[in-house]
Ligand code: URP
């Protein structure tokens with residue numbers, strides 16, 4: 182394979198911003214900074230652009246069954262992801278009721294292999310927590326699936342009770358896995374949903390009323406308490422507002438290993454979208470729901486201060502005309518989820534970095550380095566270092582554009598960020614040294630993406646095999 186020389190850009194990592202080049206051979210970064218060419222190379226001129234590690238979205242749902250329908254699939258959505266600057270996703274393999282974790286992992290690998298434009302890892306979600314299923318967690322870890330998801334909501338579908346959450350935390354701790362939770366009190370949600378429905382309150386905006394912030398804060402508190410009892414690390418996904426975020430801050434302050442993620446929709450959209458005229462609000466139905474706009478600054482500050490560690494999209498895309506319309510007369514039947522993977526990097530750059538809420542390095546940390554570390558992909562992914570996979574995003578900060586469904590690549594008849602103005606765009610995207618986006622256009626293939634096994638949390642975080650005491654090179658040799 183010819184070498185690739187990315188020249189003249191501004192290199193951005195989670196810790197540094199400096200002018201320099203990147204030299205790539207055999208899909209791996211060989212030199213960073215002042216490059217000494219060691220032969221012929223394909224040159225990419227990055228003058229005036231930022232060169233950063235490709236974004237890693239640790240929270241996607243590709244081709245996921247939900248409420249009797251299925252979210253948009255791997256092929257279109259991973260191409261859209263690549264165009265938007267994402268080079269790895271970590272998707273949720275959902276256990277079938279009556280099925281096993283190994284079956285879920287195999288099912289998801291079959292969905293993805295040969296149909297993904299970018300690399301992917303998997304989490305596994307336990308929905309039917311029989312003892313033999315909990316006992317499978319070490320096997321999932323052996324297969325490179327080291328994050329286990331528990332839904333505390335979606336009663337009757339994916340929700341499990343506190344016994345199962347606690348058992349999962351205990352088993353995951355032993356196996357070196359990290360438990361992720363969707364924190365909402367699913368029992369309270371169903372009661373509230375039914376009360377609203379009986380009172381003839383059936384429009385999309387009642388989705389938010391059935392899932393108030395306290396429902397999320399309570400579940401967050403409970404999950405943190407159970408993790409403390411189990412002495413297990415915990416990752417809380419899609420944090421929407423101040424109160425649940427403060428639970429995480431308090432836990433971290435006590436020294437508990439609790440991590441938190443928020444999503445672009447909670448930073449940039451708000452509950453007023455659910456009350457749009459007609460049935461338009463259905464486009465914005467996701468769980469937990471969008472909150473009052475006053476929570477947004479608190480989330481940005483939590484990202485800047487390190488209370489929250491990552492931004493993930495929770496990309497779970499349904500089209501409006503057929504799929505969202507399933508809940509035309511009953512908000513409980515609207516499939517939950519929003520799109521966002523095509524534009525999230527531009528949105529975070531524009532509304533985070535350009536508006537002074539986070540630094541450029543912190544953006545890279547939040548959308549690439551921290552996800553890689555928490556998912557057990559670091560240092561193979563999530564940084565620009567010698568020996569790492571050459572997953573690069575060359576971002577041109579000049580120019581602006583308006584997001585519209587008319588020009589998007591996501592397979593949906595709407596874009597949740599329609600009308601948002603964004604600054605700059607991904608110009609080049611490289612996946613293990615292969616150019617998959619060239620001057621903004623997708624030039625890759627659906628055979629480019631590969632499954633990447635994740636390392637156990639315990640190893641990545643030095644619990645059993647101290648990472649800090651070893652050199653990056655030694656880690657890479659092991660990987
Ligand atoms: O509304 C959402 N977030 N849909 C995807 C499933 C989940 O809860 O993450």
Ligand code: ZN
Pocket residue numbers: 363418419468469
């Ligand atoms: Zn969720």
Ligand code: ZN
Pocket residue numbers: 240241242495497
């Ligand atoms: Zn999700």
